[in-house]
Amino acid sequence: MVECRPMLVMPDMSRALGSDLRRLLREEQIKDDLPTRTAYAVDASIYRIEPRAVALVESEDDIHRLLRYAVERGIPLTARAAGTNLTGSAIGSGVILDVSRLHRILEVNREEQWARVQPGIVLAELNKHLARQGLMFGPDPSSGDMCKLGGMLANNSAGPHTLRYGAVKDNVENLRVCLSSGAWLNARAYAVGDPAAAAVLSDHAAINETWSLVRGHADLLEQKRPRVSKNSCGYNLFGLAEGMSQGRIDLPKLFIGSEGTLGVFSEATIRLVDRPRATLTALIHFKRLEDVGEAVPQLLELSPSALEVMDANTLDLIGRSRHGIPADSAATLLAELDDDDGSVDLHERAERMAAVCRRYPLASAVVTAYDPEQREQLWKARKALYPTLYRFDPRKKPINFVDDVVVPAVRISELIRYLEEFFGSQRVPVAIFGHIGNGNAHIVPLLDVNDERDYDTMVRGYHEIHRTVLDRFGGSICGEHGDGRVRAEYVPAMFGPELYDLFVKVKRSFDPSGVLNPGVKISDRPFTEHIDYTRLSKSCATCAKCNAVCPVYDVFRSEDMSSRGWFEIVTDKNYSYLNSKRVVEACLNCKSCRTACPAGVDVSQLILDRRAEHPNALAGLIFRFHAQTKRFAAFLKILARLQPVWDRPVMRRLIDVMSRPLLKYLSPSARLPVQIALPKLASRQLRDRHAHLVPSASQRSTVAYFHGCAANYFDDGVGDAVIAVLRKHGVVPDLPPQRCSGTPIETYGHRELAKEGARENLRSFKAYDTVVTGCASCTLMLRDYPKLFAGEPEEAAAETLARRVRHISEFVAQSSIRPPMAPAASVPRTVTYHSSCHLRAAGVTKEPRAILNSLPGVRFTEMPDADRCAGGAGTYLVKDFETSQQIVERKRQAVEHSGADLVATSCPACMIQLKTGLPPAVEVKHVAQVLLDCYEAAERQDGEPAP
Numbered sequence: 048m049v050e051c052r053p054m055l056v057m058p059d060m061s062r063a064l065g066s067d068l069r070r071l072l073r074e075e076q077i078k079d080d081l082p083t084r085t086a087y088a089v090d091a092s093i094y095r096i097e098p099r100a101v102a103l104v105e106s107e108d109d110i111h112r113l114l115r116y117a118v119e120r121g122i123p124l125t126a127r128a129a130g131t132n133l134t135g136s137a138i139g140s141g142v143i144l145d146v147s148r149l150h151r152i153l154e155v156n157r158e159e160q161w162a163r164v165q166p167g168i169v170l171a172e173l174n175k176h177l178a179r180q181g182l183m184f185g186p187d188p189s190s191g192d193m194c195k196l197g198g199m200l201a202n203n204s205a206g207p208h209t210l211r212y213g214a215v216k217d218n219v220e221n222l223r224v225c226l227s228s229g230a231w232l233n234a235r236a237y238a239v240g241d242p243a244a245a246a247v248l249s250d251h252a253a254i255n256e257t258w259s260l261v262r263g264h265a266d267l268l269e270q271k272r273p274r275v276s277k278n279s280c281g282y283n284l285f286g287l288a289e290g291m292s293q294g295r296i297d298l299p300k301l302f303i304g305s306e307g308t309l310g311v312f313s314e315a316t317i318r319l320v321d322r323p324r325a326t327l328t329a330l331i332h333f334k335r336l337e338d339v340g341e342a343v344p345q346l347l348e349l350s351p352s353a354l355e356v357m358d359a360n361t362l363d364l365i366g367r368s369r370h371g372i373p374a375d376s377a378a379t380l381l382a383e384l385d386d387d388d389g390s391v392d393l394h395e396r397a398e399r400m401a402a403v404c405r406r407y408p409l410a411s412a413v414v415t416a417y418d419p420e421q422r423e424q425l426w427k428a429r430k431a432l433y434p435t436l437y438r439f440d441p442r443k444k445p446i447n448f449v450d451d452v453v454v455p456a457v458r459i460s461e462l463i464r465y466l467e468e469f470f471g472s473q474r475v476p477v478a479i480f481g482h483i484g485n486g487n488a489h490i491v492p493l494l495d496v497n498d499e500r501d502y503d504t505m506v507r508g509y510h511e512i513h514r515t516v517l518d519r520f521g522g523s524i525c526g527e528h529g530d531g532r533v534r535a536e537y538v539p540a541m542f543g544p545e546l547y548d549l550f551v552k553v554k555r556s557f558d559p560s561g562v563l564n565p566g567v568k569i570s571d572r573p574f575t576e577h578i579d580y581t582r583l584s585k586s587c588a589t590c591a592k593c594n595a596v597c598p599v600y601d602v603f604r605s606e607d608m609s610s611r612g613w614f615e616i617v618t619d620k621n622y623s624y625l626n627s628k629r630v631v632e633a634c635l636n637c638k639s640c641r642t643a644c645p646a647g648v649d650v651s652q653l654i655l656d657r658r659a660e661h662p663n664a665l666a667g668l669i670f671r672f673h674a675q676t677k678r679f680a681a682f683l684k685i686l687a688r689l690q691p692v693w694d695r696p697v698m699r700r701l702i703d704v705m706s707r708p709l710l711k712y713l714s715p716s717a718r719l720p721v722q723i724a725l726p727k728l729a730s731r732q733l734r735d736r737h738a739h740l741v742p743s744a745s746q747r748s749t750v751a752y753f754h755g756c757a758a759n760y761f762d763d764g765v766g767d768a769v770i771a772v773l774r775k776h777g778v779v780p781d782l783p784p785q786r787c788s789g790t791p792i793e794t795y796g797h798r799e800l801a802k803e804g805a806r807e808n809l810r811s812f813k814a815y816d817t818v819v820t821g822c823a824s825c826t827l828m829l830r831d832y833p834k835l836f837a838g839e840p841e842e843a844a845a846e847t848l849a850r851r852v853r854h855i856s857e858f859v860a861q862s863s864i865r866p867p868m869a870p871a872a873s874v875p876r877t878v879t880y881h882s883s884c885h886l887r888a889a890g891v892t893k894e895p896r897a898i899l900n901s902l903p904g905v906r907f908t909e910m911p912d913a914d915r916c917a918g919g920a921g922t923y924l925v926k927d928f929e930t931s932q933q934i935v936e937r938k939r940q941a942v943e944h945s946g947a948d949l950v951a952t953s954c955p956a957c958m959i960q961l962k963t964g965l966p967p968a969v970e971v972k973h974v975a976q977v978l979l980d981c982y983e984a985a986e987r988q989d990g991e992p993a994p
């Protein structure tokens with residue numbers, strides 16, 4: 048067999064390589080420290096290879112220089128976008144060329160329906176932008192929240208809606224490709240005989256050679272062309288041959304799916320489609336698997352845009368009760384129908400679909416949804432399926448090694464039956480799901496690859512299943528995920544030696560020095576090489592879903608500054624606080640990763656665990672003083688009285704400069720920036736203003752208000768509003784003695800001090816039936832006390848308290864009293880909601896929105912990115928003001944786009960951050976304040992004085 052091996056002249060030391068690269072690009076764009084190399088050693092596959100260095104390219108020039116350097120020195124170069132591929136194609140031993148900073152949409156043509164985009168843009172971000180013009184990019188991998196265009200192009204990605212829109216290869220006009228020859232190519236379709244085609248052939252020897260190969264082997268290509276509806280295995284010489292028969296040199300077809308082995312893309316012109324006007328999603332639970340196969344051809348007659356299946360094992364593994372799936376469902380089908388222009392009666396189509404399905408025994412009635420939010424719910428389990436499987440067993444993990452086969456759609460039940468028997472006979476749990484309309488099945492057995500028996504099952508299954516797919520089903524071993532490292536070994540078996548030889552020749556023409564992603568697609572290395580046995584015993588699926596919500600990754604676009612990267616770094620055997628302090632201290636502890644993770648991993652907690660090993664000394668001093676509640680309160684009262692003096696611009700500038708030498712012990716970038724819109728400190732604090740609510744000896748109410756630090760010390764009206772709202776709902780709360788809930792204390796590594804305060808809170812709130820909170824972070828922290836005391840004597844008390852905690856919005860939602868409301872002059876007409884991360888993590892998302900939606904005279908508008916961190920995160924504004932301002936910029940744009948005059952939220956840090964980052968014309972208030980304004984307006988209307 049012919050192997051395309053790189054001629055590698057590796058520098059002895061990665062440092063030498065790093066120095067070279069720093070001369071080529073800016074210093075800040077090159078990273079070769081241990082945390083970076085650890086973070087980039089993985090993608091979403093089963094493999095691990097540590098690179099020597101990472102380059103964060105920002106221009107075509109950067110790509111060109113790096114590629115030239117790699118070719119001259121014989122250093123492997125692996126292009127990488129989001130690193131969500133499942134095949135090991137975005138990791139490599141040399142330099143990783145990360146395109147994430149090339150993330151702009153360069154042009155959108157609404158009329159002609161195309162866009163020019165850079166490879167680092169995330170699919171979901173692109174579609175969010177296009178939605179404003181009623182457009183979208185058709186191919187929709189389930190990883191669309193996190194994967195980027197560069198990876199989609201290089202993998203020829205597809206997804207549930209490929210049934211309607213095709214794969215990526217069917218939706219691209221042009222690619223800008225940097226070739227290893229140093230030339231740039233506009234890879235579009237050229238008419239044969241056109242002078243432009245002649246120029247391309249004469250300018251690029253590799254194109255000329257490949258074109259000659261295709262012309263000389265048209266019969267072979269026709270004979271070997273996969274006869275199934277999807278294929279991403281090998282190079283798509285079939286696409287070139289098909290173009291040739293129509294008089295075109297269709298170059299995008301060659302590069303799409305080439306997995307970074309033929310060149311690096313800097314830009315693509317993609318075709319867009321209109322967003323359907325309305326869509327119906329249906330969930331159908333079949334009692335017998337074979338009926339699904341029979342129903343599919345009939346359902347296809349209704350022109351569905353998506354047709355997805357999950358088999359019985361998959362339903363068991365993801366938890367039937369969690370997703371409302373009947374116990375006797377043998378397979379669940381997810382179908383979608385579109386109405387593009389109002390000409391399709393979706394209800395009638397839904398009825399026809401249900402009629403087809405009712406010919407077979409169903410486990411329950413067909414569930415239909417038209418509303419986008421409900422439809423999203425139906426898709427949720429399917430989209431997060433693979434990482435969700437990580438929850439199943441601490442040892443047995445879903446292993447992608449036969450994950451992407453394609454058979455004729457009508458034979459999908461037969462394939463599933465075969466696979467269930469294959470794995471069933473070995474007692475191996477397996478999830479089988481996928482795009483049934485295309486006959487594309489994702490097969491994910493759960494194995495402990497560190498166990499010899501399971502390892503053997505994997506190797507045997509790899510060969511036996513792929514062979515069966517080829518011989519018995521006439522299928523393909525790869526529909527959409529790419530060959531990568533996992534299928535490269537089997538590409539020759541799929542196409543035979545003659546055609547494989549053509550692939551090798553193509554690879555050599557484009558990459559004679561073998562530096563472009565060696566080991567991927569064209570390689571004779573066994574698929575078991577580079578398996579990451581250590582990682583496959585950990586809890587993270589490396590799916591990168593958390594990166595998509597991590598505000599730090601959003602700013603730095605570098606894997607070492609991301610949630611997934613941090614998981615790798617803090618769980619690595621070579622981790623030490625000293626070598627990783629830079630990254631461990633960069634997390635905001637916003638908890639967005641925890642909310643997003645389908646596998647149940649809490650990266651923020653792992654980081655807090657590491658910080659707890661090195662508590663910050665200065666923060667310790669501050670928090671110990673803070674813990675002396677009376678003294679601290681007295682100190683803040685003095686500061687409050689002096690605020691008119693120190694809170695003037697000149698003084699604030701002075702404080703900004705003078706605070707740095709001290710605050711550097713908190714963090715090198717810490718300061719008290721002059722720009723922060725500091726709230727007014729209260730000289731009469733909440734507990735003084737409401738002294739009659741502070742129980743002297745015994746409790747007086749069944750409801751307590753946990754006001755936290757901010758509501759007590761700030762004179763911002765939030766605490767008063769919460770108490771007043773409670774009163775309107777017939778409750779006079781107690782304000783029992785309380786300490787800081789603990790969030791900021793734990794953030795600086797002082798877990799024991801946080802526990803000390805938490806113990807006091809447990810005692811103080813023990814007897815109350817309900818503990819109301821107004822602050823997002825306090826809500827989450829109190830609900831998290833059981834984790835703080837896991838395995839300790841306080842755990843049971845912590846669980847009791849956690850169950851009793853109600854955010855004020857939840858309290859209002861559950862209250863039987865409905866006080867009258869009226870439009871309030873103090874509440875502007877258009878209101879949007881910023882969903883604080885900690886409140887989301889505490890599970891409170893709907894109630895604040897329901898309140899805002901119910902306000903009379905107010906138009907509630909959902910802003911884009913409402914669920915994204917605003918960058919305040921406790922004291923992060925002080926710790927790293929510059930990064931926090933880069934984070935809030937996205938929020939500023941979202942608020943502007945929403946057109947709202949008021950942003951309602953629930954967290955004091957978010958309120959400070961929003962007041963600092965938003966234009967002064969936009970008001971920021973707590974949800975309770977806005978609600979109270981409307982209650983009081985109604986009372987004024989009725990002539991009743993507001994209390």
Ligand SMILES: Cc1cc2nc3c(=O)[nH]c(=O)nc-3n(C[C@H](O)[C@H](O)[C@H](O)COP(=O)(O)OP(=O)(O)OC[C@H]3O[C@@H](n4cnc5c(N)ncnc54)[C@H](O)[C@@H]3O)c2cc1C
Pocket residue numbers: 090091125126127128129130131132133136137146166187188189190193194195196197198199200201202203204205206207305306307308310311312313430431432433434527528564567589590591
């Ligand atoms: C939970 C989950 C669900 C998934 N579902 C699907 C699915 O439904 N359908 C599907 O097709 N895939 C799916 N995938 C696989 C993967 O997400 C897709 O293939 C995705 O398109 C890869 O994009 P990426 O940005 O992560 O690329 P990466 O993983 O970074 O890279 C993929 C390949 O592209 C190359 N590459 C990246 N950028 C460039 C560039 N600028 N120039 C040249 N080469 C480049 C890399 O070298 C690599 O070979 C899923 C993955 C996960 C984790």
Ligand code: SF4
Pocket residue numbers: 434586587588589590591592593594610611614640643644645646647648649650
């Ligand atoms: S922590 Fe969770 S979301 Fe993040 S990569 Fe791991 S499994 Fe995926």
Ligand code: SF4
Pocket residue numbers: 593596597598599600609610613633634635636637638639640641650651
């Ligand atoms: S807590 Fe926030 S900043 Fe930290 S890793 Fe998670 S998402 Fe990123």
